[in-house]
Amino acid sequence: MIISEETKSATADRQLFIKMVVSNWELQNQRLNGLIDKLSDDQMLQPVAAEKNRAIYLLGHLIAVNDGMIPLLGLGERLFPELETPFVKNPDDVAIHTASVAELRASWIKLNNALTVYFNGMDPSDWFTKHSGISEENFAKEPHRNKLNILINRTNHQAYHLGQLIFLKS
Amino acid sequence: MIISEETKSATADRQLFIKMVVSNWELQNQRLNGLIDKLSDDQMLQPVAAEKNRAIYLLGHLIAVNDGMIPLLGLGERLFPELETPFVKNPDDVAIHTASVAELRASWIKLNNALTVYFNGMDPSDWFTKHSGISEENFAKEPHRNKLNILINRTNHQAYHLGQLIFLKS
Numbered sequence: 001m002i003i004s005e006e007t008k009s010a011t012a013d014r015q016l017f018i019k020m021v022v023s024n025w026e027l028q029n030q031r032l033n034g035l036i037d038k039l040s041d042d043q044m045l046q047p048v049a050a051e052k053n054r055a056i057y058l059l060g061h062l063i064a065v066n067d068g069m070i071p072l073l074g075l076g077e078r079l080f081p082e083l084e085t086p087f088v089k090n091p092d093d094v095a096i097h098t099a100s101v102a103e104l105r106a107s108w109i110k111l112n113n114a115l116t117v118y119f120n121g122m123d124p125s126d127w128f129t130k131h132s133g134i135s136e137e138n139f140a141k142e143p144h145r146n147k148l149n150i151l152i153n154r155t156n157h158q159a160y161h162l163g164q165l166i167f168l169k170s
Numbered sequence: 171m172i173i174s175e176e177t178k179s180a181t182a183d184r185q186l187f188i189k190m191v192v193s194n195w196e197l198q199n200q201r202l203n204g205l206i207d208k209l210s211d212d213q214m215l216q217p218v219a220a221e222k223n224r225a226i227y228l229l230g231h232l233i234a235v236n237d238g239m240i241p242l243l244g245l246g247e248r249l250f251p252e253l254e255t256p257f258v259k260n261p262d263d264v265a266i267h268t269a270s271v272a273e274l275r276a277s278w279i280k281l282n283n284a285l286t287v288y289f290n291g292m293d294p295s296d297w298f299t300k301h302s303g304i305s306e307e308n309f310a311k312e313p314h315r316n317k318l319n320i321l322i323n324r325t326n327h328q329a330y331h332l333g334q335l336i337f338l339k340s
Contacts (some may be wrong), residue, residue, distance in 0.1 A: 004176070005331075006177075006179070006180070009180060010176070010179060010183060013180060013183055013187075016298070016314055020318065020322060024323060027326075028326060033186060048219075077177070128186070143186060144190045144193060152190060156194060156326055159326040159330040160329040160332055161333055162330055163330035163331055164333045164334065164337075166221060167219055
């Protein structure tokens with residue numbers, strides 16, 4: 001197959017754009033990792049502010065939501081489907097003990113390693129295709145709602161909760 | 171000038187990327203607007219949590235930081251340079267009264283209207299050029315650190331503080 005210079009240039013543009021989005025996701029991960037590494041397991045069981053979610057809940061929530069990108073981007077199955085009910089479908093509840101802080105810390109690392117492998121294996125053009133949460137009809141009208149857009153959205157979501165978790169930093 | 175089909179296609183790709191980033195910025199603005207419209211001026215003078223920043227400080231901070239995009243993207247001069255010192259260079263201080271809540275609400279709207287006009291007037295290719303905060307040398311090595319990347323970064327920054335401001339929602 002002969003690849004024209006123009007096609008190479010279009011691929012380079014897409015790779016650059018993917019790099020922008022993925023590097024911002026990585027930056028948010030670095031910040032969150034830096035924070036939770038500093039928080040003790042006891043601190044992770046505290047609410048981030050009076051009457052607000054506990055840090056353990058926010059970490060479980062971020063794992064469950066980001067894990068949901070795997071099927072949404074057509075990459076495979078969730079690693080931790082059991083976290084969806086306690087950490088997304090339901091509010092924080094100290095009476096429900098589904099996972100320890102240590103388990104969630106390990107799951108967070110495992111998930112990010114898996115997502116990195118998945119993202120690195122994606123063809124640049126695949127990022128600009130339809131994700132499984134939008135209909136063919138709507139995607140035809142709004143092609144910006146593609147897979148890469150999901151990662152932009154989830155990065156913002158993570159920044160939102162990082163702004164809350166940071167309140168536990170002493 | 172004759173524009174080839176390939177050039178048109180590259181421009182369409184870039185327009186799609188820009189749409190993705192700008193629409194996520196607009197989404198964060200909508201969420202922040204929806205929240206601060208619901209908060210009274212009295213609530214805006216409250217800290218978002220015990221011993222944390224007041225909402226007025228966070229709003230001033232977001233205005234000052236986002237206003238900084240205007241010179242950073244080579245679009246012109248800041249609209250509110252006087253907010254840099256009290257809301258970025260210094261921490262929240264109830265003793266310093268530089269702007270009323272009403273003034274900041276108006277400045278926020280004025281800034282977003284101005285940014286929208288600026289963004290709409292930018293040529294798609296301009297978003298992928300160097301911003302004024304990076305050297306030619308570093309940009310040559312890291313071309314993903316372009317103007318559009320600034321908007322991705324500032325959108326995450328805004329989401330981070332929205333996650334804090336939401337604590338005042340009753």
